Amino acid sequence: MPSIRLLVLACVIPLALGFKELKHVSYTQLPTSISSAGAELFQGIEKGTADAAAYDWVNHVLYVVGRTSHLMHVIDLTDPANPVRLFIHQFTRGEGFPNDIDICGGEIAVALSANREVNEGHVRFYHTYTRGSGATDVVLDGYVTVGPYPKSIRYTDDCQSVIVANEGIPGKDEFNTFVNPEGSVTIIHNERTGNPAVQTVDFRKYNTDDAAAWPYRVPSKYIPIRPTVAEGTEPEDVVVSSDGRTAWVTLLENDAIAEISITAQGLGLVNNAVRLPRKDWASKKVDTSDQDGGTHRRMYAGLKSLRQPGKIARLRIDNKDFLITADQGGVTSFTNAKHGFTWTDATTGKSLAANIDNPELKANANDVGYLGRLQVSSLEGKLFDGKNAELVMFGGRGISIWDSKNFVSPMFDSEGSIEEYTDSFFHDIFNCDYIASTATTKSPDTNKDTTSYRQGDFVSGLDVADDNGTVYMVVGMYGTGSLILYEVDTSAKVPIPMFQNIVRTGGVEDTWSTLYTNKKLGDLHISDLGIITSDQSPVDRPLLWVVGAGSGSVSIYNITESLPVIPGR
Template sequence: MGGQQLTNRDSPFGLKVLKALSRVQLHQSRGLFSAYESTLMYRLSCASFIELIQSTRMKSLILLSVLVHGALSFVYLEKLSHMKLPSKITPSVQYQMFGGAAEEAAYDKQRRMLYVVGEESRLLHVMDLSDPKNPTLATTHQFTSSDGTPRDVAICGDEVAVAVTSGIKDVYEGHVYFFNAFTGGSPGLTPDGKLPAGYFPDMLTFTSDCKKLLVANEGRPGKDINNVFTDPVGSITIIERDRNGGPPSERTVSFTGQDQRFDLRFPIRYIPQNLWPIKVTPTFEEDATPEYITVTPDNKYAYIILQKNNAVARISLGTYEITSVTPIPKKDWSSYTIDPSDRDGGVHLRQFPLKSIRQPDNAKVITIGRNNFLVTADEGLTTSFTSAHDGFVWSDHSLADILARQNKFDTVVINNDTFVEDLKMDNKAGRLMLSTIDGLNLFTGKMDEATHFGGRGFSIWKTSDMSLVFDSGDEIEKELANSMKTVFNTDCIRNTITYQGPENLRDTQSDDYGPKIGSLDYINDNGAQYIVVGSETTGTIFLYSVNTTSGTPKPQFETAYRTGDTDYVWSELYDMGTAGDAGLSAVGFIGRDDNALNKTLIYVIGQYSGSVSLFQIVTM
């Protein structure tokens, strides 16, 4: 097996043939598929579908369905290639799991090169994708320890930009390194200067006209070179470079003026004064953590994801001012199912009256007519300070059963004795990681609701009022439960790879972030619109088609794919080249006009496996 619940190594996953036959109700009196059956058919793998139509009974039904309804079509993913990248290039080339060889990527559609940045390795790889079925490593650039750690890469036109943190310590200002775009036959990347950025630059993106480069400076706290705790401010750096040789301009956009916003999530405000090492009142500017930037297609606005703060900021790229900072509404789980426990004996999706803060890690803008919509990958993020890293101990989370046994919940407000008891039981909701500050009533000192981290899926928001227009709900976790049960909410843990594998780590992430959806991309490829999201913990991508005829984006789940084997420990899988994309950290589309196959492609980055996989979308 090359992937859990797949019919063969390189086919997309779907329901097994026998399971499909047991669930499909054939309406022989009409001789047609029901709406449910038609929906089921596109979820079947290509191989399974072929097996089905070879059945005489099914063949006639499908033929009749085609005659009455027209062409029967479905969407699936075809794996094109999988490549491990080196984690060291000097003094010799070395490959290592958890070697930090790959984390983020950017595609050069003009030259058909994929830039992949590795943090721990300090490497910038350039892959030649002129033949997506047989990619090659064109060149690799090594950053030095004094340069800093590369965190992200972006390309526009002839310019490549890399966000690099400080070479001294993470609490100091970083830089953006520039390179000329690589062309085949060149000896290596040609540097084109560097410019200062803010504290801990973690992500960057160009406007579509390549005139502006926006950098998200996360401002991570920690100790400085004098071993003194500091909490640098989060900010956005906007760089404009004159390609004709003129001096560049830089602007810093700060998150000031938000300190009295009690509707915004502000974790450090809850740290007791006797613990907080800085003897001044914490500010929102310090706590703001810009994680991701996405720009509207007309380049008028940039939307900034403040992940820890569970908020979205909007910046006008005409005035360079923050026009709004909007809290993201909580997710209500009362109508969805969730597996909240890693100690319930396996896969058990249940309903609980939970809430969760979505805390996206990634976002993209969809424009329909005059309206913009923001698609968010709702990963979740806890906040912790440790003695070794920060000099004190505090966190914004705890296990549900600890909170329940300490009588931290207001049972009168919650008004659900069964749920309160479930919060004490490990095989129910007691293992779930809950917030200790969201839902906290400062007057009573108790929690008015149980609030989890992350949305275990993705959402779509109308940007004019941040109203919710779509939520994937529990669909992704259900798909994993139905078709990838042996790796449901699995994980890959650095210090256990020699004795743990995907199967025996099943369900271990259920109490934390579940499938942990942290990567996302959107494409309108000659009228065909798709969203792809990635599950970091399971290494699975989920493909949705998007219908916009109503004026609002309506995603429809199409298929999912998890590459790699499951029945060995992680280190053995890596050595055999079948670890898949462990620690899936980035996904991206490549338009059909921008590759040799003339198909919509998807690249997938595995940060733990240091790998890049390529897929093509096939419609039948």
């Protein structure tokens, strides 16, 4: 639907009445750990302090879990401008690492991976905090064993089932032996009865050594220790239909989406798994180098990308489900330290230049200011004779919207617009990112353009919600920590996102370490976000919460009426 793409790209500066914006309300920096004496410690950037969150609208409380910190923060949002941290729950090392959290009907579900990631994980259930109760901790309600490395967890709308995406990432077991667990999906049904039905849905139906029969890419099939297709399948995120009968699971490394059918009794099976179409950059501008002297967004014939969806959200319009994917991208790599051998599916454009016959593509691949530095797949883009007809990079650098019954092509593609918005409004920190080794000497502006040769400033946070007939969508970017608000037009019975505004709260010129110390780091490495609709808001208007994994923080924003801002440099 080219008309949809053109409409959105034409709306970089929205001029229509009813323009909306995100307005920053509050910022809460969370402790990285608790000392043995009970003191809160704030030990720096990217410490696994805040990785996922869930909102209890009944009590207006936000729960935030940190994977490495082993902490769950319980935060009162009654006054969004002044959040109050009520208490902290500490997970023991034996309970595992909290990866994700969801809330439904007065119950909290936390997905925890084992200390050895290749071992089975668990979901622990807790009662939510009740306002005015005086409680200083949450109360355990039970736990269930799930597959290795549970990455994402979601309740069905009726709160009767919990769907868990188990990534099954490879590593070494307690005997120092390489293990590649199967990716899977666990369905926990009727947990509240005390006798839940638990089923693991696997991908073994796709096991075959015939690469032509694989429904999606399986890069780990090329490692020295060849896994099965099920072992090479890595579920990332999950979303559930409103009737609880279908779950859609993103398979990031596999560049695919799986559809899981679920019966009323909580039994499931993989109904379908579809590899997503590649994105063509011949007519879309993209910056592909960190050695081109700044921001240079260009079109490249012969350049494509895997979409590789990470986050996923669902929007229902007239009894029809549409899926929105954050096309994050990701390289598959193995290291001696973690796996006992070294392998990756990534190479550079320059390393493949000699294998390209097309003169224009070959010249661009040989130039580090164009495609030479770009991280591309070593597996895709080849002809039968082994020559590279195209270069294929990782991730779609944006979002896609799909008819949930048709993945042949997206109904909407953000194309290169996210980079365009960042360049227009935040040119000085375009495609910047934090680098740990230079945290005390570099700043966001001096780290400009550092991610252009990889996946760019990819989308790492995503939500969509209907607020009294107005549909909002928010996407959050990883490196810059910026947020884009869209209003989604559904009048034509299909979702048409219309850009509203882009915001970023972090500093620009101070070093990363100084920004952290002064609580001016912003929402670095956005890992989760959620829209609070007016009917569930403590202030009767829509809000947005944002979790920054790098900054170890929670930000609250108002979604409000405003006038458009004209970008300038």
